[in-house]
Amino acid sequence: MADLQVALHMGGETILETATVEAFKTCLRGEVLTPSDAGYDEARLLWNGMHDKHPALIARCTGVADVIDAVNFARTHHLVVAVRGGGHNVAGTASCDGGIMIDLSLMKGIRVDPESRTVYAQGGATWGDVDRETQVFGLATPGGVVSTTGIAGLTLGGGLGWLRRKHGLSIDNVLSVDIVTADGQFHTASATQNADLFWGIRGGGGNFGVVTSFVYRLHPVGPMVTLCAPWYPVETAKEVLPAWRDFMASAPEELSSQALFWTVPPVSDFPEEAHGKRVVIPAAVYSGPADEGERVVQPLRELGTPLVDLSGPIPWTVLQSAFDPFFPKGEQLYYFKSRYLNDLNDATIDAIIPQASNPPQPMVLVVLWHNGGAMSRVGPEETAFMGRDAPYLLSVDAIWNNPQDTAEVITYARDFLAAMTPYSPGGLYVNFAGLGEEGDALVRSAYGANYARLVALKNTYDPTNLFRLNQNIAPTV
Numbered sequence: 250m251a252d253l254q255v256a257l258h259m260g261g262e263t264i265l266e267t268a269t270v271e272a273f274k275t276c277l278r279g280e281v282l283t284p285s286d287a288g289y290d291e292a293r294l295l296w297n298g299m300h301d302k303h304p305a306l307i308a309r310c311t312g313v314a315d316v317i318d319a320v321n322f323a324r325t326h327h328l329v330v331a332v333r334g335g336g337h338n339v340a341g342t343a344s345c346d347g348g349i350m351i352d353l354s355l356m357k358g359i360r361v362d363p364e365s366r367t368v369y370a371q372g373g374a375t376w377g378d379v380d381r382e383t384q385v386f387g388l389a390t391p392g393g394v395v396s397t398t399g400i401a402g403l404t405l406g407g408g409l410g411w412l413r414r415k416h417g418l419s420i421d422n423v424l425s426v427d428i429v430t431a432d433g434q435f436h437t438a439s440a441t442q443n444a445d446l447f448w449g450i451r452g453g454g455g456n457f458g459v460v461t462s463f464v465y466r467l468h469p470v471g472p473m474v475t476l477c478a479p480w481y482p483v484e485t486a487k488e489v490l491p492a493w494r495d496f497m498a499s500a501p502e503e504l505s506s507q508a509l510f511w512t513v514p515p516v517s518d519f520p521e522e523a524h525g526k527r528v529v530i531p532a533a534v535y536s537g538p539a540d541e542g543e544r545v546v547q548p549l550r551e552l553g554t555p556l557v558d559l560s561g562p563i564p565w566t567v568l569q570s571a572f573d574p575f576f577p578k579g580e581q582l583y584y585f586k587s588r589y590l591n592d593l594n595d596a597t598i599d600a601i602i603p604q605a606s607n608p609p610q611p612m613v614l615v616v617l618w619h620n621g622g623a624m625s626r627v628g629p630e631e632t633a634f635m636g637r638d639a640p641y642l643l644s645v646d647a648i649w650n651n652p653q654d655t656a657e658v659i660t661y662a663r664d665f666l667a668a669m670t671p672y673s674p675g676g677l678y679v680n681f682a683g684l685g686e687e688g689d690a691l692v693r694s695a696y697g698a699n700y701a702r703l704v705a706l707k708n709t710y711d712p713t714n715l716f717r718l719n720q721n722i723a724p725t726v
């Protein structure tokens with residue numbers, strides 16, 4: 250192996266001698282891959298096909314010791330550092346050019362304690378991994394709605410899923426984490442240990458260190474839950490959305506719901522005559538008893554004549570992976586960006602419908618997350634996460650195939666969200682932050698009143714901003 254050219258986190262490049270790299274390779278239990286190694290291209294692949302990054306080193310960690318050594322190596326040599334959990338972040342921050350990717354994706358150890366209703370999961374697990382283990386005991390913790398998403402990035406940003414109104418965000422169910430900070434020190438953070446760090450990692454993303462494992466609280470869920478998914482023609486959105494809003498205003502907290510605008514994919518699962526038609530879907534999941542669920546969701550199925558209706562009882566694990574085929578890794582291009590909404594009055598609905606009905610690419614999803622319930626009963630300053638009191642989050646999840654369409658699709662998403670300014674209290678969800686292109690302005694608006702406290706925490710735990718490839722809270726020391 251020749252000497253390795255590497256990128257430095259304060260800018261510029263340097264050369265790492267072969268002996269230095271070899272010594273690092275030898276000390277890790279996991280592999281360290283460089284561009285000439287077999288498996289390098291597969292290991293560097295991110296979920297969003299927009300990002301084709303080439304780290305100089307990929308440290309495929311197998312445990313806490315590897316993570317400590319990787320962080321120490323990165324800090325000692327001043328390397329650009331990316332931390333990878335599930336690799337799903339749209340902004341592509343899980344990788345880098347020329348630096349080191351600290352890759353946790355082999356760290357998928359999970360242990361459920363059914364007595365205490367808790368699960369320990371390592372930082373490279375996906376929601377599919379966690380659901381698989383917890384459902385054996387009829388338990389689950391709030392995660393995301395696509396099973397291949399990493400638990401780490403999703404949790405550290407907040408975590409919105411089908412259990413949010415009944416059991417809160419993912420972070421509301423984190424009992425503790427193990428984390429390696431920029432100085433290479435190992436900490437456990439919980440309500441009683443390193444409480445400042447525990448506050449920051451619940452919403453503050455990957456700014457404070459590498460989380461090697463999480464302990465989550467579990468709840469009885471499933472094995473069967475009820476899905477509500479009638480797909481109405483988009484032309485009826487002006488009737489469907491107000492009816493959905495009014496229904497959800499008094500719906501039980503077991504029901505979490507998001508109204509989606511989408512286009513019926515041309516696949517045999519759906520009737521041919523519906524292929525290519527734009528639809529509005531008042532999607533909901535009832536996580537209480539399945540027989541009750543069918544009765545609860547029935548009114549949402551009677552808002553018109555659906556083109557497709559996928560409603561009915563469904564195993565929790567099947568539900569959690571039902572969307573996976575539409576989000577393949579590395580094959581499509583993605584840009585997800587969001588904005589909180591004050592409410593969903595008729596003026597807001599009128600502003601949403603024309604844009605949501607006519608995207609430049611058919612697979613653009615527009616998602617109205619209806620929030621509230623358990624997630625809004627946690628105070629805004631109890632965790633770093635902001636936006637608990639906004640009743641809705643609007644997310645434009647743009648998906649397309651041809652790089653030539655990139656500029657048009659991203660412009661559409663940005664213009665759409667900019668047009669929602671009069672209906673928004675400001676702020677966005679850091680896990681749906683596009684490419685993070687607004688930088689400092691983005692994190693200030695995302696964290697609002699919690700921003701100053703996050704900066705103080707960053708000054709304490711990462712004063713040189715080693716962990717900067719994220720929605721970055723820049724230190725001020």
Ligand SMILES: Cc1cc2nc3c(=O)[nH]c(=O)nc-3n(C[C@H](O)[C@H](O)[C@H](O)COP(=O)(O)OP(=O)(O)OC[C@H]3O[C@@H](n4cnc5c(N)ncnc54)[C@H](O)[C@@H]3O)c2cc1C
Nearest residue numbers: 334335336337338342372393394399401402403409455460
């Ligand atoms: C198809 C799809 C569906 C999604 N669905 C949902 C959803 O239902 N609900 C929701 O809330 N969000 C959802 N998201 C957004 C998701 O929360 C973010 O993309 C999240 O960053 C993904 O986590 P990851 O571990 O896969 O990310 P990665 O790309 O691996 O990492 C993203 C960032 O998180 C940090 N990070 C990752 N692992 C660690 C770690 N172990 N320690 C410290 N920092 C770490 C790093 O800063 C890294 O840059 C979805 C995204 C996609 C692409």
